[in-house]
Amino acid sequence: MSLTDIEAANLGAHARFIETLEDALVAFTALDGEAALRSWAELARRIGAHQVVEEELLGVVATHEGTAPPRGGATALVIAEHRQLDKLHALATQRIELVHAAPIESRRLAMVRGLDDLLRFRHLLEHHGLREERIVYPHVAVALPHELRAGFAERLART
Ligand SMILES: [Fe+2]
Ligand SMILES: [Fe+2]
Numbered sequence: 001m002s003l004t005d006i007e008a009a010n011l012g013a014h015a016r017f018i019e020t021l022e023d024a025l026v027a028f029t030a031l032d033g034e035a036a037l038r039s040w041a042e043l044a045r046r047i048g049a050h051q052v053v054e055e056e057l058l059g060v061v062a063t064h065e066g067t068a069p070p071r072g073g074a075t076a077l078v079i080a081e082h083r084q085l086d087k088l089h090a091l092a093t094q095r096i097e098l099v100h101a102a103p104i105e106s107r108r109l110a111m112v113r114g115l116d117d118l119l120r121f122r123h124l125l126e127h128h129g130l131r132e133e134r135i136v137y138p139h140v141a142v143a144l145p146h147e148l149r150a151g152f153a154e155r156l157a158r159t
Contacts, residue, residue: 005153006140006141007141009152009157010137013050017129018126020043020046021039021125023039024040024043027039028111029115031111037093040093047089049159056152058140059075060148061140069136070135072135073135078136081131085125088120098114
């Protein structure tokens with residue numbers, strides 16, 4: 001079955017997040033702190049813009065649907081994961097800065113020891129993305145008529 005407009009827009013944005021995150025990981029593991037921080041900040045900007053649209057969308061869905069969201073798709077859960085992503089992103093930013101500030105002779109070891117902080121963010125981002133792709137957006141696609149979805153799909157496609 002082909003994806004609806006809004007499912008495709010969400011999926012495309014998630015793929016772009018992973019690309020930007022991988023840019024940051026490549027730079028971080030190459031000990032290029034400035035490039036890593038640039039990509040990491042770009043990731044926050046993209047995800048922040050995406051979350052704003054998504055949280056507004058879920059608010060509209062809540063007023064339109066006749067049935068409760070499916071198991072694992074509760075709006076409160078999605079929003080709690082957004083805030084947890086924000087928190088893990090900020091912790092990883094600090095980690096990148098710390099590694100960047102470490103003396104050159106111990107920087108690689110600091111990077112290896114700090115890599116987990118970036119991967120923790122990656123794991124939650126992937127987990128959250130799958131929740132949305134498999135549970136939340138299929139429900140949104142059914143709960144909202146096309147004319148209400150279209151504007152949100154366009155906005156998500158720009159994140
Ligand atoms: Fe999303
Ligand atoms: Fe999300």
